[in-house]
Amino acid sequence: SGAFAPGAQTRDDRLLSALLTTAFVVLLAGALLRYVLKHGDSDRLPWIVGLSVVLAVVQVAGQARPGSRRAGRVRLAVVVACWVVVVLLAPSFAWCAVPLIHTALRLLPTRSAVALVTALATLVVLAELRLADGFDPNHLLLPPVVAALATGVFVYLTREATRRQHLIDDLVRTRRELAATERREGTLAERQRLSREIHDSLAQGLSSQNMLLQAADRQWDTDPEAARTHLRTAASIAAHGLTEARRLVHDLAPADLAEGAGLAQALATLAARESRDGLTVRFHAEGPDT
Structure with missing residues (x-):
């Protein structure tokens, strides 16, 4: 399908649209001036002037307010219809089709655009043959060649842009997968x-407590004092182990919780810290703070 989205134009899209609109208006003005100079007394002049004004207004309005893709296609249909009538009345307007070819390629799906470009090129050939005094092979060959070149280049660039976007998407996906893998590896390393x-x-x-308690049990009757010593040593080791367990839990806990604050206070502190650059984060707790 066509690669142009009127509703989401980039800066380059706007520049290209402005260039196409300017080229169309200039070619239209040149053809109208030629007709006025050579056929100023023709009965067709009011129709040609009126249609030329409509063409210019619709084309410039499309540039000023791009709108949606559907709106762009409707404007293209109006412009093409008016242009066909003008060319049938005055063949000198035929070369205004060149900007229309580019616009069709940008707005329409590829197959529809190629069909329209073929029809436009055929009408240009017929108009050139009507204007020619005699048979000139350039009039027969030049319009199709120009249309084919424009279509081929545009389709190639569109497909190249699509392939490039696929590569970018693959790179982004690969980076995400690598980041996820690194997180998993980090989690495993932390668990180890x-x-x-x-x-x-x-x-x-x-293990030390178990050995001390077994020794105390063996000496309880024969050497009570030694047994009590073993019990006191086992209690000391248990207290030290409890301190170590608390340290491990303290290291795993978030800093706001590790400082002894409750969950509600930790969340309120986090909300206040993240409120910056015009962004306000609020925390509200209901019920008792457990």
Whole structure:
């Protein structure tokens, strides 16, 4: 389909639209001036002048207010219809078709645009043959060649732009997949680190407590004092293990929660911190703060 979207024009699109509109109006004015100079007394003059004004107004209005793709196609249909009538009345207006060819290629699906371009080129050939004093092969060959070149270049550039956009989409998708992979690897690495820390700090402490409690149980009757010493040592190791467990939980918690504040206070602090550059973030809590 055509690559031009009137409702979402870029700067280059607007420049190209302005160039096509200017070229059309200039060719239209030149053809009208030629007709006035050579056929000023013709009965067709009022019709040709009126249709030329309509063509110019519709084309300039389309440039000033692009609108939607559908609106652009409606304007193109009006311009083409008026141009066909003018060419049938005065063949010298035939070369105004060149900007129309580019506009059709930008607004219509490829197949529809090619069909319209073929019809326009055929009408230009007929108009040139009517104007010629005798047979000139250039009048027969030049319009189709110009139309074919314009169509071929436009279709090639459109397909090249589509392929380039596909490559960009693939790159963006690949970056997202790489980012997701890095996050997964980071999560696994963090889990492994936590596993090592838990094993080093808690598992070894629990193992030491188990051995001390077994020793205390064996010496409870024969050496009560030594058994109590083993119990006190096991309690000390348990307290140290509890401190280590709390440290691990403290390191995993968000900073606002790690400071001892409740969840509601942490969320309120986060909302206040993120309120900047004209963006206001509000937090509202209902019910008791648990």
